[in-house]
Amino acid sequence: MQIDPNSKDIFIEKNFFSQDIPIEERTSVFNNLFFHYKKDWQSSFALMLILSVGIASLGLSEDSSATIIGAMIIAPLGQPIVAFGGAIALGWKLQSFRMLGIITLGTISSILMAYIIGFTLPEITPNQQILIRTSPDLRDLGIALLAGAGGAYGYYRSEYSTVLAGVAIAVALVPPLCSIGLMLEQGHFILAGGSFLLFITNFIGITFSSLLIFFLLGLRQKRNRKWFYTGTILIVIFGSTIIVPLALNYKKFNSSAQFQSSVYEKARIVFERSKNSPAIKHLSIQGTGVIITIEPFPSDKVEEQRLKIELERTTGLQVFLQNSNRQ
Template sequence: MPERVHRPAIRTLRRLSGVLSVNRGNWQWLDQKPLPLKILNRSLWRTAEPSFNYYIMLFLSSVIATLGLLAGSTAAIIGAMIVAPLMGPIVGMAFAITMGNRRLLKRAGLSVATGALLTIGTAYLLCQIVGINTLNPEILERTRPTLLDLAIGLAAGAAGSFGKTRREVADALPGVAIAVALVPPLSVIGIGLAFGDSSIFFGSSLLFLTNLAGIVLSGGLVFIWQDYGSMKRARKGLTASTATVLLLGVPLGFAMKDLIIEERARTLVGRLIREETLTFSETDIRRLRVAAVDGALQIDLEVAAPEGSIARNQIELVHQFLEKELSRNIVLDVNVLAVEGFEIGTTDELNNKKQSEKGEADRTDVEQSEVEPEG
């Protein structure tokens, strides 16, 4: 069964490679040969080693990632992705299943497992030390993976594996590490444990497993495409990887469906609130968030309005209107920021002042014109 699934894809890739290899001129890089098997095996064996340097770099990466997540610093999180050496052992796992190399698979798997535990533990301890218990967008973004994240993991695994087979494209590997983001989800797992929030823990765990499974599956297919290993050797490993991806695809698919529903609902709710309600039509809407929770739509709305201009009965009418228009149960949470305005002077006073100043200027001109010049 797995051979029927994977052979057509690999055969297509090889045909495409053959077509591209006939190009010349600026396309000659497409005809470059992959690394010899011994050299690639030695390289991946080194990167999969659970060495002291590996753990030091991973520890520092987890420190940067955790502090960046707590501070909401995107730049720090990107830096942690570049520093993290976790991509190497995972690509080593992909190579091991294509070659049927159990020693390399155990070595790389040990590095990934212990590295993940180190990252989670570091994040947990840092949260306890720092004492920040606030969830920001950088943390929340890594708790709701969808099929899009699986696609990113598959693409990153293919890019990382292909980059390992070519010296000429090795410079692109840091970009692959940034794209797939392995350490930040692990740090969020530790943050979720420190906060005691199960939704953060399970959401970020799903994201990491999604990235891991996607990299191993697509990486293994790329190695076979490049004539490393064989389908016979890789059959068990690819079967397990495919089954894992399909299993993870179920919750990811539901999350994707919820994301689409929320986005459409947010657009519709925003239009209805701004255009179809008198209560909020002329207010300053600062924040609008829509989320699907237990079959209902949770709408969080924050508006700026003069104090006393919005009453509770108006909010209830808006709630009834939205439930009728959307045909769904609505949980409406409205936060009104009181805005106080000041106006110094009236319009009549300003007009009288301008007319008075103009009259004085006219009298001055008349007096100066009546004075005859001497001599």
């Protein structure tokens, strides 16, 4: 169903876009962005979300990048985030909260579905596809900002709509949420927290760049600018809270050798103080997880769990212990 933004029978401002934009383009952009005005949008959105979460969860469990890319392309969460930025640019407080509600519901549902899927899968040892989504840094924020700008322009100019698939791949939204659900089901809370930080980073980056692009393109009202300024300030303030953890992760990336040496030394001290004093044979850090191969391996499950808890407290990373004799 096509909606004319100048129609008087819906709650839309007559001048919701700059008047130097032709009415046909205004109507087209409006219908592409604010999909919740279309009939039966809920069933389509729910179906695509369920499919994308299922594909991404299975892809993560088997460490398949191709499968995860497929889930990124069909995931529907990117559109309401871009629309959220557009609503702020237009100064629509009500529409902003409606979009935020859809995003929140989709986020919680995705995590819950992935958590349930985790029950049906064998125990998942965090693999590369999971671990790389647990330690975002400033580069990820930069990617989200640039990709969000590309996505917003793609919705605005129909001839560039083909870029939307590329944006979906560049800024993963559903895979981090699936990683959260799977890791929560496995009890790996540090990894789940890292994936949540990645999702929030992408959400903030897309929202901010979308509202900025739409505002610069003239998709703004000539009055009621209060919510535009308020919403933009809130996004900036909220975004500033993630700068510190992203910067710390970026610092770790730039000094990876020193960071690995630091983790190795902390782990060595813990092992020296433990029963049988296991020796570290190999240590590998990916994301917020560290895989430590030791010998001898604790024969007591209680001691093994105690070691993991102590190592996680000392290093701040999710710890996985391996027996060198089983490699």
